[in-house]
Amino acid sequence: MSRSARQSKILDVLSRRSIHTQEELVDALKGEGYDVTQATVSRDIKELALVKIPDGDGTYKYAVQRSAAALSAKQLTVLRESVISVSVAENLVVVKTIEDSAPAVSGSVEQLGLQGVLGVIADRRTVLIVASSAREAALAADRINALA
Structure with missing residues (x-):
């Protein structure tokens, strides 16, 4: 475990x-x-x-204790309906989304203000989150999964 x-x-x-x-x-x-x-x-x-x-x-x-309260209902809906998977590799978190949803998911992730997140970038279907450490990446992924 x-x-x-x-x-x-x-x-x-x-x-x-x-x-x-x-x-x-x-x-x-x-x-x-x-x-x-x-x-x-x-x-x-x-x-x-x-x-x-x-x-x-x-x-x-x-x-x-998360900044989810700061997210609008629309942003929470975007996370819940758009996220397909969340994976961690070292200090990186990769969030796969449905087509054309990654920019909106990226904005919602940034709004969360997750501790240890250095930056968030997105294309059409993928969000890449760069964290300061593997531990911070795992915690960020857990928070996103809890909301998605």
């Missing part, structure tokens, strides 16, 4: 259910087949920049 896969699973779990404590997250990951410790989950929470937000019942739950 790689860190990237585990962190992707954390984002997936948070998108499906409310998690209030690190212990709940450990239990949820174990239920998904990941053998993790609280210390590992704590590091992942820090690396993913997760925050706690009100859950509506007086408690707080973990959530992804």
Whole structure:
């Protein structure tokens, strides 16, 4: 189990259910087949920049701190309907899109203000994201996948 896969699973779990404590997250990951410790989950929470937000019942739950709120509904729709795949190679993220959608996807990605992203370029069907490190590229890909 790689860190990237585990962190992707954390984002997936948070998108499906409310998690209030690190212990709940450990239990949820174990239920998904990941053998993790609280210390590992704590590091992942820090690396993913997760925050706690009100859950509506007086408690707080973990959530992804992303600039998605800054995206318009149209930009989110562009990401959800246009992205075909997201791949990582070292410090590069390659986003494949449907025909003629890459420029719009590129704009949405730039609007996210992803940490560690040095630049974003696009042609008609492909967006290339250059990150400052392989770790930052993996985190950027996870964020894009979480929105797409």
